[in-house]
Amino acid sequence: MFIIIGKIVYLLIWLFLLFNLVFPYPKPANVVAYIALASFAIVHGLQAWLLSSTLSSQEKQQDRFKVLRMFIFGVFEVLSWKQKNTKS
Incomplete structure (x- = not known):
């Protein structure tokens, strides 16, 4: 149950941050959302890259x-x- 709730929260965070790209938030909030999206994408990208490098081709x-x-x-x-x- 905890894992499902965490996945839903992560999905909502992604939607919230990506929504800012389509409809920008007011001035100080949009900068924070851009920085949060960049850091979120970098951290998750590194995690996915590390996972991909440890998987075998099969x-x-x-x-x-x-x-x-x-x-x-x-x-x-x-x-x-x-x-x-x-x-x-």
Whole structure:
């Protein structure tokens, strides 16, 4: 339950920050949103890049969207993988 709530929160944060690109917020808030979007994209991009570099080519073929989900949901995606592995 905690992981699902975290994924929903991350998705809402992404939508909030990307909404600023289409309809900019008032002057001081839009600068903060641009900085937050850049830092969010950099951190999640680094996480996805590290994950991609650790996957074998067979794992990349099996699940093509694994890195994209990691980019969007970050650490909550890793927690959901860990939870799936402990259940089986």
